[in-house]
Each structure stands twice: as C-alpha cells, then as structure tokens.
Amino acid sequence: MSCNCQNSTDFSLLEPCLEKYATVPGSLITILQNAQDIYGYLPVDVILHISQRTGIKVTKIMGVATFYSQFRLQPVGKYLIMLCQGTACHVNGSLQIEKVINEHLGIKDGETTEDGLFTLKNVACLGCCSLSPVMMINDDTYGSLTPEKAISIFKELQEKAREEE
Amino acid sequence: MKIAVGQGSCGIAAGAMKTYEILNSNLDLNKNQLTVTGCIGMCYLEPIVDVYACDGLHRFVKVNGEIAEKIATAINNNDLTSVKEFEISNDDKQFLDKQTRIALRHCGVINPEIIEDYTNDDGYKALNKVLTTMSPEDVIEEIKVSGLAGRGGAGFPTWFKWNAARQSTGDKKYLICNADEGDPGAFMDRAVIEGDPHNLIEGMLIGAYAIGASEAIVYVRAEYPLAIRRLQNAIDQAMAKGFIGQNIMGTDFSCDFRIKAGAGAFVCGEETALIESLEGSRGMPRLKPPFPAQSGYWHKPSNINNVETFANVSWIILNGGNAFSSMGTENSKGTKVFALTGKIKRGGLVEIPMGKTLRDVIFDIGGGIKNDKNFKAVQMGGPSGGCIPEELLDTVIDYKALSQTGAIMGSGGMVVMDDSTCMVEMARFFLDFTAKESCGKCVHCRLGTKRMLEILTRITEGNGKEDDIELLEELCLAIKDGALCGLGQTAPNPVLTTLKYFKNEYIEHIVDKKCTAHECTSLLRYEINADACKGCTLCAKKCPVGAISGTVKNPHKIDMAQCIKCGNCVSVCRFNAVEVK
Numbered sequence: 215m216s217c218n219c220q221n222s223t224d225f226s227l228l229e230p231c232l233e234k235y236a237t238v239p240g241s242l243i244t245i246l247q248n249a250q251d252i253y254g255y256l257p258v259d260v261i262l263h264i265s266q267r268t269g270i271k272v273t274k275i276m277g278v279a280t281f282y283s284q285f286r287l288q289p290v291g292k293y294l295i296m297l298c299q300g301t302a303c304h305v306n307g308s309l310q311i312e313k314v315i316n317e318h319l320g321i322k323d324g325e326t327t328e329d330g331l332f333t334l335k336n337v338a339c340l341g342c343c344s345l346s347p348v349m350m351i352n353d354d355t356y357g358s359l360t361p362e363k364a365i366s367i368f369k370e371l372q373e374k375a376r377e378e379e
Numbered sequence: 380m381k382i383a384v385g386q387g388s389c390g391i392a393a394g395a396m397k398t399y400e401i402l403n404s405n406l407d408l409n410k411n412q413l414t415v416t417g418c419i420g421m422c423y424l425e426p427i428v429d430v431y432a433c434d435g436l437h438r439f440v441k442v443n444g445e446i447a448e449k450i451a452t453a454i455n456n457n458d459l460t461s462v463k464e465f466e467i468s469n470d471d472k473q474f475l476d477k478q479t480r481i482a483l484r485h486c487g488v489i490n491p492e493i494i495e496d497y498t499n500d501d502g503y504k505a506l507n508k509v510l511t512t513m514s515p516e517d518v519i520e521e522i523k524v525s526g527l528a529g530r531g532g533a534g535f536p537t538w539f540k541w542n543a544a545r546q547s548t549g550d551k552k553y554l555i556c557n558a559d560e561g562d563p564g565a566f567m568d569r570a571v572i573e574g575d576p577h578n579l580i581e582g583m584l585i586g587a588y589a590i591g592a593s594e595a596i597v598y599v600r601a602e603y604p605l606a607i608r609r610l611q612n613a614i615d616q617a618m619a620k621g622f623i624g625q626n627i628m629g630t631d632f633s634c635d636f637r638i639k640a641g642a643g644a645f646v647c648g649e650e651t652a653l654i655e656s657l658e659g660s661r662g663m664p665r666l667k668p669p670f671p672a673q674s675g676y677w678h679k680p681s682n683i684n685n686v687e688t689f690a691n692v693s694w695i696i697l698n699g700g701n702a703f704s705s706m707g708t709e710n711s712k713g714t715k716v717f718a719l720t721g722k723i724k725r726g727g728l729v730e731i732p733m734g735k736t737l738r739d740v741i742f743d744i745g746g747g748i749k750n751d752k753n754f755k756a757v758q759m760g761g762p763s764g765g766c767i768p769e770e771l772l773d774t775v776i777d778y779k780a781l782s783q784t785g786a787i788m789g790s791g792g793m794v795v796m797d798d799s800t801c802m803v804e805m806a807r808f809f810l811d812f813t814a815k816e817s818c819g820k821c822v823h824c825r826l827g828t829k830r831m832l833e834i835l836t837r838i839t840e841g842n843g844k845e846d847d848i849e850l851l852e853e854l855c856l857a858i859k860d861g862a863l864c865g866l867g868q869t870a871p872n873p874v875l876t877t878l879k880y881f882k883n884e885y886i887e888h889i890v891d892k893k894c895t896a897h898e899c900t901s902l903l904r905y906e907i908n909a910d911a912c913k914g915c916t917l918c919a920k921k922c923p924v925g926a927i928s929g930t931v932k933n934p935h936k937i938d939m940a941q942c943i944k945c946g947n948c949v950s951v952c953r954f955n956a957v958e959v960k
C-alpha cells in the first residue's frame with residue numbers, strides 16, 4: 215500500500231488463493247491458512263491486503279487470527295518445534311522435555327532463539343500418543359523422547375543449519 | 380509375495396518411511412509387490428511389515444533399517460525361516476486376536492491410497508445397495524435397528540438425528556463429519572481417515588442420502604496433515620469413479636464433497652462452534668435450540684456426526700442392523716474403538732464389543748502396566764471425562780455404566796496411569812487445558828475455570844488451604860450450571876472424579892504438604908543417605924545451584940533452602956544415595 219520499501223511483501227503469491235476464495239462466503243480461515251503457508255506467519259500488511267480484497271473488516275480478521283492457535287502474527291524460526299503437551303505425553307514426561315528445551319535452547323513457549331533457528335510451540339496432541347512424549351519439528355515427528363534424545367536432535371539440526379550456511 | 384508397510388502417522392514417526400525405502404531398494408520387485416497400509420493400531424510395535432507368503436501372513440515388528448535389509452534378502456531367497464526371530468510374538472498377537480473390528484476393519488489391511496483395494500473388499504457396495512434398493516426411510520430404519528449411537532462422546536442415537544434432519548424442510552441440507560478429534564490422547568479418528576478414507580466417504584454419502592443432503596463436508600483438525608492428504612486423494616478417486624458429484628452411480632442422487640481444515644481450537648469440536656468455524660468465524664458455540672438439524676451451517680438443516688460413527692455405517696448396511704445390535708449391552712450396541720495410551724505395555728488402537736470390562740481392555744489386551752508398576756487410574760473422555768480408579772476396573776464398557784462412575788465413554792481416549800501420576804496434578808493439567816481453550820463467551824466457564832486452575836496450582840505448589848476442597852466443589856457446581864456449551868458444563872469432571880476417588884491425595888497435598896507420587900516438585904525433599912553415599916562428589920558438581928556440600932570420600936549434604944528440585948543429583952548418583960521424599 216503506502217509502503218514502497220524494497221522488501222515489501224509480495225502479494226502476488228497469494229493471488230491464486232484470493233482469486234479462488236475472495237468472494238466465496240466462509241473462506242476466511244482457508245485464506246489465512248494459505249497466507250501463513252506462503253509467508254510463514256501473518257504479517258500486518260498481508261492482513262490489510264486480505265481485508266481489501268475480500269471486504270472483510272480488519273477487526274474480524276484479527277478476531278479470527280487470534281482465536282485459533284494455528285495462526286501466528288510473528289515470524290517463526292527455521293525450525294518450529296511443536297511439543298505435544300497432550301494427556302498421554304504429559305503422563306509420559308512431556309514437561310521434562312519442555313524443561314530441556316527451556317534450558318538447552320533458552321526459549322519458552324512461543325519464543326524464538328536469538329539465532330532465529332528454533333521456535334517452541336506447545337500443542338495439545340499430535341495424534342501419535344502411543345509414542346509419547348512426541349514433538350514435531352516442521353514436518354517430521356519424533357517419538358519416545360527422552361531429554362538426551364531431544365538434545366541430540368537439536369544438535370543435529372543446529373549442525374545441519376550451520377552446513378547449509 | 381505381497382509386502383505391506385504400515386504407514387500411519389505414528390508408524391512414520393517410528394521410522395516406517397526408512398523401512399519402506401530399504402525394502403524398496405533391496406527387494407526383487409519383479410517377483411514381489413511392495414505396498415503401503417494405514418494404521419494396524421499396534422503402535423507399540425511400529426514399524427510393522429506384513430509379508431503375505433503362500434503359507435499365510437508373516438508379521439514383522441519393530442523393523443528398523445537393519446532388520447528390513449535382512450527381511451528383503453530372506454524374501455528374495457524365498458525363505459522366511461532365517462528372519463523368524465523378528466516376527467511378532469504369540470503374546471503380542473493376542474493384542475489383535477482379542478479384538479472385533481468393524482470401524483477399523485480395513486485399517487492396516489488395505490492400501491488407503493488405492494480405491495481398488497477398497498472396492499475389492501466390498502467397498503462402495505453398501506452405497507450401491509442403498510441407492511438402488513432402499514429409500515432414505517429404509518436407511519434410517521436400518522440404522523435404528525442397529526442401535527448405533529454417536530461415537531463423538533455424547534452417544535446420541537444416530538437414527539434420531541438423521542430422522543430429525545430428514546424431517547426438517549429446506550431447499551439445501553448439509554451433512555458434516557466432525558474430525559476435529561480434540562481430546563488430547565485420542566487418535567481413533569485419525570487412524571480411520573489415514574487407514575480407510577473411503578469407508579468414511581461411503582458412510583457419509585449414505586448419511587447424506589438418508590437426510591437428503593446435497594453437500595458433505597469433513598472438518599479435519601489442522602494437526603493431521605497426512606489424514607487430510609489421504610482423504611483428499613480418496614475424494615478425487617471417488618469422484619473419478621462417479622461415487623461423488625452428480626447422479627451418483629447413475630441414480631438421481633447427487634452430492635458434493637469437500638474437506639475443511641480446522642485451525643486449532645478444542646471448542647470447535649462442539650457442533651455449533653464447528654459450524655461457526657466452517658463459516659469462517661471465531662468458533663464460539665451457539666445457543667441450542669435451534670438444533671443444527673433445524674438450523675445449522677448457513678442456517679440450513681445440517682447433520683453432524685463423528686468419524687467413527689460414519690465408519691460403522693457401510694458395515695451395518697451390508698450386514699444388517701441386527702448383526703450390529705447383536706453385539707454389546709442393552710443400551711450400548713456394536714463395538715467401540717479406544718486409543719490406549721499412557722503407562723501401558725501395549726499401546727495402540729483397540730476395537731471391542733461394548734460390554735467388555737475396562738480390565739479386559741487394559742490388562743487382557745493392553746498387557747497391563749509398563750514396567751510392572753501398579754495401576755492407579757484410567758482417564759476416559761479427556762477434558763470432559765474423569766479418572767476411574769482400580770476398584771472400578773470391572774465396570775463394563777457401556778454409556779450408562781461409565782457415566783455412573785463420573786467419567787464418560789467419551790470419544791475413546793484411554794490414558795492409563797500408574798502410581799507415579801499425581802491425581803491432583805492430573806486435575807490441574809486438565810483445568811489448565813480447559814481454561815486455555817474456553818472460548819470466553821460465558822463468564823462461568825471463562826473465569827470459573829481460571830479460578831479452579833489457580834486453586835489447583837496452589838495446592839500442587841504446597842500452598843493449598845484447608846477450605847480449598849470445599850471451594851473447588853462449589854465452583855464445580857456453579858460452572859456446570861452456568862456454562863452454555865459442553866466444554867464448560869463438563870470442565871469440572873476431571874476435578875470431581877479425582878475428588879471422589881482420590882480425596883486423600885488432595886488432603887495430603889494441603890495438610891501434610893506431601894505428594895506421594897513425587898510429581899509435584901515443590902513438595903519434594905531431596906536428601907542424601909549418609910550410609911549409601913560414597914563421597915564421589917559427582918552430585919555436587921552437577922548441582923546447578925551449588926546446594927550440595929561435602930568433601931571427597933565423606934557423605935554429602937543438601938541444603939534444602941538452596942535446592943531448586945531439579946533432580947540432577949538423583950539421576951547422576953551411581954549409588955542411589957539421593958532419596959526423594
């Protein structure tokens with residue numbers, strides 16, 4: 215919109231989705247999911263853009279975006295750790311894994327490491343309860359976690375990120 | 380030979396992809412066929428590889444890369460005896476042999492990504508029978524005879540809901556499947572969608588025909604990406620075969636079909652909140668009546684059922700309602716699927732006829748408690764349910780009998796706990812969940828759950844007051860009365876059941892400041908047993924706050940004023956000298 219800086223968000227990426235859904239009633243959540251897939255989170259200018267294209271008020275979009283836990287208004291790290299805190303994982307020690315993340319990576323629920331590598335998000339059940347405690351990092355699921363196993367997974371990812379640099 | 384690798388979400392998490400790849404590159408694929416199945420439900424043995432040889436099925440369990448290579452070689456040499464040691468044990472076989480599978484009948488057997496696997500096993504025959512020989516009223520009558528009740532938790536008779544939606548007038552009706560599966564610790568619905576998506580589609584199409592719906596929608600929770608992918612693939616295949624869309628199977632019945640992915644909110648499992656979410660809004664429940672059957676999605680007549688409810692429908696149509704109702708108890712018919720997890724030896728999916736006891740499921744099928752510890756309680760019904768103690772293990776699985784314990788049948792989550800689980804902490808855990816998930820519409824639910832959480836938290840931290848139990852009881856009743864939807868109405872259940880069966884634990888925490896399960900860290904005391912301590916100094920080195928003092932070869936001592944109860948000293952001591960009290 216008014217901002218002409220060079221790294222302004224590329225709205226054209228969202229265009230195919232908007233073309234399909236902008237005028238279909240009840241599609242707001244679907245549009246937001248698409249936007250988050252593209253941009254990694256929901257930047258303010260994207261929300262304004264969606265509002266403009268769909269005619270849905272910004273307050274309503276913000277209402278929906280803050281109601282559902284899937285939506286993020288802040289960017290996340292390269293690796294999004296979704297740590298299960300569901301009943302089965304809780305009974306099998308998910309809090310210990312959270313403690314390890316707190317200590318080893320220095321982040322709490324919702325926070326991102328300073329190097330931008332990891333974000334921690336507590337979730338309620340990933341549906342792999344018989345492998346509890348479980349966490350999902352981006353698209354990969356890791357089960358039967360122990361503090362040691364969790365640390366070695368993080369180390370591996372840190373190394374991988376270093377190599378990719 | 381045909382070789383199938385179980386690839387449900389948890390099979391994949393256990394490494395089934397790697398197993399598949401190794402088989403794929405090592406097997407002689409000119410002579411053998413390698414395929415994929417959904418969840419067999421024996422999650423504790425994943426990754427699982429089924430080999431269909433001429434002498435029958437050989438099931439290999441916990442197949443890591445190394446074992447996969449050996450199995451591939453054995454198959455190529457046409458001699459499975461060399462890998463016999465990796466086959467499932469007779470004990471573990473019992474886990475499946477003792478089950479009766481209807482909703483899960485294809486799970487782990489067919490390839491969920493190939494429609495022919497389903498049609499070759501009587502798939503879409505029930506839909507054909509319904510469309511060519513039965514009126515919608517006939518279908519509803521058959522479901523009535525079967526006694527099928529909603530598997531989403533409340534256990535409402537399915538025929539009654541279908542009939543109400545059928546009777547309701549409107550130019551457009553919707554059939555919706557609730558695949559939000561919000562109870563943390565339950566994964567039956569995920570397994571059905573991932574392992575047998577066509578069965579869900581067929582059941583829904585039959586339901587749509589019965590109520591007169593022209594559009595069917597599945598609301599799947601966002602945390603199930605594989606389920607969404609497999610279901611979409613199945614929808615595309617069914618559409619290509621003419622089972623979805625206009626003039627299905629050449630009849631004048633038409634029905635569209637689509638998926639809507641949820642966005643992470645437990646309350647959206649409640650049917651009216653789910654409708655709000657489908658319409659793109661915040662998932663806040665609506666006041667009932669009007670019921671969805673009269674005014675649902677876009678205020679049109681709508682019917683909502685759970686995944687497992689639909690998964691039984693095609694079986695009932697093919698085998699008759701009487702075959703289904705011949706199983707079970709007087710007021711609960713057919714089978715029920717449970718997700719057995721927690722401190723259990725054999726965790727996974729269990730489908731058994733109603734009328735079996737909890738003991739049958741946990742001990743006979745599940746093999747009892749891990750590491751042979753003592754059973755303490757089983758949690759059923761998740762945040763809306765409760766904890767059932769050992770003395771009630773012979774309770775039969777039946778909607779009424781389970782409600783009488785104060786817990787509920789629920790959707791099928793069964794989390795088993797041993798004596799290392801603190802029941803006050805368990806209640807706190809669930810209230811933390813409901814307080815976070817309350818949509819905020821009703822004051823009683825929004826604030827009441829917060830107050831209860833505060834009280835439970837202070838009890839687990841050793842700051843409980845004498846009248847806290849009374850206060851909790853009072854709040855429970857007030858929230859039950861003052862909440863609009865099931866979330867608030869049932870939120871007190873985890874507290875009420877633990878108060879009913881484990882009141883002594885509450886009193887211990889409040890009066891004696893003790894947690895016998897050793898779970899509430901604030902109440903723990905760490906002490907070094909001077910007789911066992913060899914003075915190796917390891918614990919003093921590992922204590923993050925320097926709370927341990929002592930010199931080499933002399934007994935060490937912990938200063939409780941400094942100790943932050945991290946437990947490091949216990950885990951590092953090689954002489955078991957640190958005691959937790």
Ligand SMILES: Cc1cc2nc3c(=O)[nH]c(=O)nc-3n(C[C@H](O)[C@H](O)[C@H](O)COP(=O)(O)O)c2cc1C
Nearest residue numbers: 529530531557560561648649650684685688865866
């Ligand atoms: C807070 C809350 C959460 C619920 N979550 C689910 C759920 O995840 N899955 C489900 O099928 N039903 C859930 N229900 C029950 C539904 O409201 C509804 O009764 C059910 O989907 C109807 O299907 P059925 O008759 O086949 O059981 C929930 C109810 C409440 C109050």
Ligand code: SF4
Nearest residue numbers: 912913915916918952
């Ligand atoms: S580790 Fe054990 S034996 Fe060694 S000093 Fe500590 S308490 Fe004593």
Ligand code: SF4
Nearest residue numbers: 922942943945946948
């Ligand atoms: S529990 Fe942790 S803080 Fe306390 S004495 Fe042991 S090591 Fe130190």
Ligand code: FES
Nearest residue numbers: 298300303340343
């Ligand atoms: S409770 Fe953690 S995966 Fe289900």
Ligand code: FES
Nearest residue numbers: 387389390418422
């Ligand atoms: S492997 Fe499928 S449910 Fe566990």
